[in-house]
Structure formats: structure tokens, C-alpha cells
């Protein structure tokens with residue numbers, strides 16, 4: 104096996120099997136890896152053996168970039184972004200790395216010449232579901248964009264042994280299944296035990312005076328956990344940069360206690376191992392809500408402390424003085440989950456590296472930046488003081504001291520305003536007292552951003568109003584974005600090729616170039632190609648639905664898709680009210696002329712979220728009746744596709760005609776699925792919420808189906824008193840819909856099953872479904888009309904995609920670099936380093 108890269112023999116170019124990109128070389132390398140890595144030969148190889156062999160073949164071809172990038176960053180001590188996130192929803196790596204390496208077609212050719220199908224092998228990969236939804240996926244899109252824009256960056260998180268649960272649907276109900284994503288191994292990571300660090304938990308602190316007569320504190324922990332990093336390369340698109348995602352696994356310092364074993368205490372021998380490993384055992388499956396569990400706080404300090412210690416190790420290795428930590432690293436906090444970093448960086452600088460309080464505080468504020476992702480009160484993390492004192496006694500002391508200095512600042516700026524002091528304090532004095540993590544993040548950071556223009560405005564006007572009045576200069580908006588590499592190039596190659604055939608492929612790195620497509624909006628040939636690609640993709644999904652759900656859907660119907668986590672504020676049950684409205688219209692007049700629709704749902708509900716799970720049951724129950732009701736004559740179909748994931752999403756976004764973004768205004772911070780649907784030519788029906796507002800601004804009001812109360816109107820209606828029953832009694836179609844559910848029509852006559860949901864709507868309706876019902880139905884009727892005008896629909900579809908340039912995660916990252924991180928790209932030369940090494 105050749106080890107050095109391509110070399111000249113008598114000016115004959117000899118490809119090196121570890122890096123060569125020709126079909127012949129790829130085939131050789133693939134069979135070599137099947138033999139040398141998997142220890143298999145074709146006759147007995149399994150699909151997973153083939154997938155692993157291909158994965159290692161592709162990994163070999165990005166290693167040079169990965170090592171070169173690390174060498175250059177180290178040599179130049181490049182300023183680096185650390186993206187701290189409890190979630191990274193990366194999705195399958197193989198396809199994405201083939202696109203970013205620009206070798207998708209060669210590899211497809213190579214494996215097909217070996218009698219294999221690349222799509223099949225891609226299907227084999229277990230995706231690392233280390234996230235719940237938008238927040239985790241955004242982190243993954245941002246890693247892809249930072250690498251593509253050649254920004255030195257490190258993603259830091261937890262390598263959960265079990266990611267987001269797999270979802271099965273049994274008798275219409277969600278059932279959670281453990282996600283054993285690592286059971287076949289993970290070819291995309293490399294363990295780095297040489298960089299393991301230790302994290303302390305529990306115990307107590309002792310004050311003492313050091314040899315310089317200075318007041319010091321030592322922390323005597325109850326438990327010490329070892330953090331072992333596992334690195335995954337993050338390749339940029341058609342660039343030499345490969346950044347790193349560093350995920351921490353928790354282990355016991357001593358994984359086996361021989362003394363206990365010898366004394367026959369076998370459980371004791373592995374006790375510590377089990378307790379320690381629990382820290383990175385499983386992802387908490389809650390999206391937009393926080394459960395104050397001790398293990399969750401322990402997970403947060405674990406990965407934050409490991410990551411900050413790792414950054415300090417890198418600072419020392421690059422001979423950067425610790426006083427310049429903030430010049431080397433800017434640390435982005437992905438929501439409050441890593442907010443303990445404010446206290447942990449202070450602890451490390453003061454207790455571990457003898458820095459004075461003021462200097463440490465300066466460095467901390469200059470290093471940290473905080474992104475808020477939600478306005479939901481139940482999602483704003485606050486930890487009981489008692490739990491903090493038990494688990495993190497030293498951090499609590501530091502937080503009290505930070506709070507003291509902070510409240511002095513508030514007093515100075517707002518003298519005599521004791522209520523403001525109470526509202527802004529890091530400590531919530533009510534009940535058993537809590538540490539407010541959002542307040543800690545705001546005080547300890549130099550930047551506070553929301554994730555869409557409306558969201559940032561509502562943060563400044565409401566949830567963080569006091570902090571905006573205190574630090575207006577810290578607040579800024581960074582509207583979310585999505586990577587076009589995974590969500591159109593990899594997911595929709597047919598549309599990608601059509602677009603590139605018209606405007607070249609520069610748009611993949613410069614999404615604003617999509618606007619050049621507008622020149623073809625009246626080109627009949629282009630429009631028909633655009634339409635036939637959407638139809639072909641819908642046909643693929645028809646086949647998938649038939650295979651997965653045994654349901655036959657009409658490919659010419661409107662594919663009306665709502666795919667996202669289940670939450671009452673996202674109002675999947677409002678979508679259900681529309682379905683039943685159409686169903687009732689058909690039942691009332693079977694000959695009614697309805698535009699055929701296929702309602703497709705996907706999404707998981709947090710296991711403990713009863714109402715969300717009941718909505719999933721309702722949708723499946725409606726489907727069972729509507730899909731089999733002869734009166735409906737296949738004009739309506741309801742399909743719940745189980746186990747929504749990134750891999751799943753890549754199949755669904757390109758197939759949509761209509762994207763449902765119908766949250767109650769003021770609740771969805773941004774949304775990112777809305778961007779992925781529109782990028783693939785879907786039209787959006789939605790409220791003026793989150794990034795919908797900006798999508799509508801970009802695509803044009805004529806190309807967006809808007810409805811519903813705005814955020815100020817929601818506020819006003821709730822303020823003046825909202826009585827959902829009035830809407831029920833005054834709206835005939837709405838009443839008929841609710842009565843249809845209440846009658847047990849979708850529950851085999853059981854009138855109790857959905858009563859909790861109906862009662863929540865009739866007597867509370869916190870998310871104003873009844874108030875928005877008529878506007879929604881009227882808007883859906885407009886959608887049905889427009890869909891009948893094929894040319895108009897195609898025109899709107901093209902314009903939607905053409906005007907999505909703003910919503911590339913590359914634009915988001917450029918904004919972060921300019922306004923928050925103050926960092927410049929560091930281009931990587933490929934040739935240079937390896938030669939240098941030799």
C-alpha cells in the first residue's frame with residue numbers, strides 16, 4: 104500500500120490509493136478498506152461492511168485537509184470560534200462529505216462499477232441524532248458554513264451514547280425507542296484520549312490565604328469525571344478547510360476498582376464507572392422546554408468545563424499568554440444550555456490560573472457571546488439554588504459575586520429601582536430560589552442575539568427588556584440560515600443540476616446568486632423542467648409512503664407538509680382542523696369540487712409532553728378515517744411519516760408543494776424548516792412569526808400565503824380577554840369540526856379520547872387556534888385556487904427559491920464574523936504542510 108501522496112515517476116502521475124480521486128483509484132481503495140479495515144471480501148460482506156469500507160475510503164480523502172488545517176491554525180495561533188452547544192444534529196456524514204469533497208459522481212460511478220448502489224450505501228448510515236430540532240440543526244449548519252467560509256472554528260458538545268429517540272407509531276401513538284446510533288461503530292470520529300481532562304462535581308469549598316497573602320478558594324469535589332474528546336472532521340464545501348467537532352464522552356477516572364472487586368463487591372467495582380458514564384449517556388429529548396434535572400445540569404458543566412479546559416490547553420500549546428485568551432478564542436453560547444461557562448471560565452482563570460477577579464471578568468465578557476433561541480417561559484432555564492449548592496458549590500459562590508457587582512451596576516444606572524433589581528438579579532428569590540441562566544449569560548457576554556428580526560425585537564421589548572435597557576449595545580439580531588449543501592445540493596440533485604445549468608454553480612457558495620433564476624421565470628421550457636422535477640420527486644415520495652405506510656397518495660395532489668417537533672405553539676392541531684373542515688365539506692356534499700390534497704406530517708413529541716402526543720394520535724386517527732372513507736374518493740389523504748430526522752427531512756423538503764409554518768405569532772423564534780422548504784420551491788402558508796416575516800419580505804407578498812393575528816394583535820387579544828367558546832359558537836364550520844372530533848368519529852366512537860385536547864381549546868386555547876381558524880381556512884382556500892393555475896404556481900415556486908439567498912447559513916455566519924466574532928478567514932493551502940512535515 105502506497106503511503107506518500109501522488110508522486111512523479113518519470114513524469115508519470117501515479118495516483119495514491121489513499122487520496123486518488125479517479126474511479127479506478129476509488130474502486131481499489133474501497134476494496135482495500137473492505138479487506139483491511141472490515142476484514143471482509145464481497146462474497147460475505149454485509150451492506151454495513153460496504154458502507155464502512157466506503158466511509159473509510161472517503162475519510163482517507165479528507166484527512167489531508169483536516170491535518171493541514173490543524174497544522175496551519177497551530178502555527179498561526181489563529182483566532183478561533185468555539186461554538187458551545189448541548190446539541191449538534193449533524194445528519195448522516197457520508198453524502199455530505201461526498202458533496203463537499205466534490206466527488207459524489209465519481210464515487211457513485213465507482214461503487215456502481217462494483218455492482219453496488221450509492222443510495223443504498225447512504226441509507227446504511229446511522230445518523231448521529233445528537234439534537235432535538237432547530238437549535239441542534241442550526242449548530243450543524245453553522246459548522247458547515249464556518250468551514251466553507253474558512254473560519255477557524257471548533258464545535259464543542261457532548262457525544263451522547265444515545266441520541267434523540269427513534270420514533271415508532273403504534274395504533275396511532277408515538278412510541279420511543281432507544282437510539283443505538285453507535286452500535287455499528289462510527290467511522291467519522293477519532294478518539295483523542297491524549298487530550299482527556301477532568302471535571303469536578305459536588306463537594307465543598309475551602310477559603311485560604313496563599314503564600315502571597317491573597318484570598319483564595321479551593322474546591323474539594325465529591326466526584327471527579329474524566330472527559331475524553333472524540334473528534335469529527337467538518338469539511339468545507341470545495342475548500343481545503345476541515346475544522347473539528349469535538350464531542351466529550353464521560354468516563355470514570357478509574358473505570359474498574361480492583362480493591363472492591365477483590366473484596367467481592369463486584370457492583371462497587373464498576374459503580375463509579377456507571378455513575379460517571381451516565382453524564383454522556385443520553386440526550387434530553389425536550390425541545391423548547393427545560394426540565395431542571397440534576398443530570399442535565401451535570402451534563403452542562405461537564406461539556407463546558409471540558410471545552411474551556413481544552414481551549415486553555417490550546418492557548419498554552421500555541422504560546423498565547425492566558426491574559427490574551429479572548430483574543431485567541433470567541434465562545435458562542437448556543438442558548439443557555441452552556442451558560443455555566445460564565446462562572447466556569449472565571450473559576451478556571453482565578454482558582455486554577457491565579458488571575459485576579461477584574462482581569463478574569465474582563466476576559467470572560469470579551470470571550471463569551473450568547474444566542475437566545477426561544478421566548479417560551481418554560482424554556483428559560485433556571486436551576487434551584489439547593490441543586491447548585493450541592494453540585495457546583497464553587498460556581499455558586501462565583502455567581503453570587505458576579506451578581507453583587509452586577510446589581511451595583513444596575514443601582515448606579517437605575518438608582519432606587521428596587522423592583523428592577525429584583526427582576527434583573529441572577530438569583531430568582533421566589534420560592535426555593537433559582538439561578539436564572541439567561542441572566543447569567545446576558546451579564547457574562549459581550550453580545551446577546553436573537554435568531555430572527557421579530558424575535559430579537561420581542562426579546563428587547565419583553566423577555567430581556569431590562570437587559571436591553573441596561574446594555575443596548577450588546578443586543579443584535581442574527582437571522583438564522585441553513586446550509587444549501589445538505590438541503591438542496593445533497594437532498595435535491597435534480598433541481599441543483601437544473602439551476603446550475605442555467606446560472607452556473609457559484610450559487611452553492613453564494614446563495615444570493617439564485618436571484619439570477621428570475622430571468623427564467625417566464626421561460627416555458629425552464630418552467631416545465633422545474634415542474635417535472637418537483638413531480639418526479641413527489642413520485643419518489645409516493646413510492647416511499649406506499650412502502651412505509653401502505654397508503655396510496657395522488658402525486659398530482661397538493662403535497663401539504665408540516666414537519667417539525669410537536670408543540671402546541673407550532674399548532675399542528677390547527678392543521679388538523681383544516682383537514683376536518685375539508686372532510687366535513689365533502690361529507691356534506693360528496694360532489695364538491697375540492698383540490699386534492701395530501702397532508703403529510705412528521706415530527707417527534709417530547710416523551711413527557713402528553714398534549715403533543717395526543718395531537719399525534721389525533722392526526723393518525725383522522726388519517727385512518729379520511730383515507731378509508733369512500734365519500735372522500737382519494738381527494739384527501741393524511742400521512743404521518745414516523746421517525747422524523749435529518750435523513751428523513753432530506754427526502755421530504757424537496758417534495759413539498761406547500762410548507763406549513765403556522766405557529767401563533769410571537770412564539771416561533773425563527774424556524775429553519777421554513778427556509779429549507781422554500782429553497783426547494785415550496786410555497787409557504789404561514790403567520791407573521793419568526794423568520795416567516797423575513798421570508799415573505801424576500802420572496803414578495805404575492806408569493807407567500809399569509810394569514811392570522813400578528814404578535815401585537817395576539818398580545819392585544821389576550822390583554823382584552825380571549826374567550827375561545829365565542830368563536831366556537833359563532834363559526835359554523837369551526838363548531839362542526841370540533842363536534843366531529845367530540846363525537847368520537849375519529850376514535851371509534853370513544854368521546855373521551857380527545858376530550859383533554861378539545862377542552863384545552865374550548866376553555867383556554869392558549870395558542871389562539873380558534874381566533875386564527877377562519878383566516879387560516881380562507882387562506883387555504885386561496886391556496887387551492889392558486890394551485891389550479893399551474894403556471895402561476897410554478898412562477899411563485901421559482902421566485903420563492905430564487906429569493907432565498909438571504910437564508911443561507913453562510914450569510915448568517917458572515918454576520919456573526921463581522922458583528923460579534925471579529926474574525927477573518929484563514930485559507931488553507933493543501934500542498935504546503937505535509938511537505939513541510941516530511
Ligand SMILES: [N-]=[N+]=N[C@]1([C@H](N)O)O[C@H](CO)[C@@H](O)[C@H](O)[C@H]1O
Nearest residue numbers: 237238476554771772773774775
Ligand atoms: N430551543 N430552541 N429553539 C428553537 C428550536 N426549537 O430548536 O431554535 C431554533 C433555532 O434557532 C429556532 O428556529 C426555533 O424557532 C426555536 O424554537
